[in-house]
Amino acid sequence: MRLDKFFTHTGTMSRKECAQAAKRGRISVGGKVVTDSAVHINENTDTVTLDGAVVTYMKYIYIMLNKPQGYVSSSDEPGEHTVLELLPENIVKCDVFPSGRLDKDTTGLMIITNDGPSSHRALAPKSHVCKKYRYECADALLPSDAEKMRAGITLADGYTTLPCELEMLGEKHGEIILHEGKYHQIKRMFGAVGNKITALKRLSFGDILLDEKLEEGAWRYLTDEEIKIFTGNK
Numbered sequence: 526m527r528l529d530k531f532f533t534h535t536g537t538m539s540r541k542e543c544a545q546a547a548k549r550g551r552i553s554v555g556g557k558v559v560t561d562s563a564v565h566i567n568e569n570t571d572t573v574t575l576d577g578a579v580v581t582y583m584k585y586i587y588i589m590l591n592k593p594q595g596y597v598s599s600s601d602e603p604g605e606h607t608v609l610e611l612l613p614e615n616i617v618k619c620d621v622f623p624s625g626r627l628d629k630d631t632t633g634l635m636i637i638t639n640d641g642p643s644s645h646r647a648l649a650p651k652s653h654v655c656k657k658y659r660y661e662c663a664d665a666l667l668p669s670d671a672e673k674m675r676a677g678i679t680l681a682d683g684y685t686t687l688p689c690e691l692e693m694l695g696e697k698h699g700e701i702i703l704h705e706g707k708y709h710q711i712k713r714m715f716g717a718v719g720n721k722i723t724a725l726k727r728l729s730f731g732d733i734l735l736d737e738k739l740e741e742g743a744w745r746y747l748t749d750e751e752i753k754i755f756t757g758n759k
């Protein structure tokens with residue numbers, strides 16, 4: 526693999542930045558300074574350093590984004606801002622995509638990766654990865670309606686949802702944990718009891734929790750522990 530590709534793949538810097546860093550003698554491979562960013566290296570066996578710090582090659586990129594409102598979670602939708610616009614270009618170039626969907630007006634935890642097989646596995650119904658959301662609704666939720674949703678409720682299209690956990694933290698807000706992910710599911714569940722969601726934020730994806738330190742629109746790489754959870758290697 527070319528040295529500059531190695532650096533863009535690890536999300537460390539762009540090709541141009543890599544070329545500049547190499548020229549300035551900031552990069553070494555196997556203990557020797559390398560000034561040409563086009564050289565080929567073995568990403569699995571060579572020790573590569575930038576400013577003396579070892580950079581580890583990762584086949585895939587895993588990102589946690591705190592999605593703000595107003596961004597769609599598909600990779601490309603004409604006329605819309607997509608969540609990928611919130612990431613640096615050198616990461617987007619690595620063919621990353623959002624793992625799963627959140628509505629344009631939903632905020633919170635999104636995982637963005639280029640690991641197709643793991644994303645597919647995590648989203649497959651048989652993986653039973655639960656997702657937790659904080660909701661706000663327009664009208665006071667009746668405890669009897671909350672109970673209907675917990676038990677599984679029939680939506681307008683005839684689909685009956687799986688049982689879920691719903692904790693009312695007030696008349697018009699609370700937390701809900703889904704064990705499936707149908708299109709607009711929470712909005713349609715509240716719609717089925719004559720109520721309306723006014724705000725929705727995803728707090729967790731399985732055991733991966735939204736990092737409270739991430740402002741809306743901010744992102745970070747998943748930790749090794751979170752990657753293990755996401756990829757199922759745990």
Ligand code: URA
Pocket residue numbers: 626627628631708709710711712713725
């Ligand atoms: N349910 C919804 O209705 N919207 C989301 O974005 C996620 C779950």
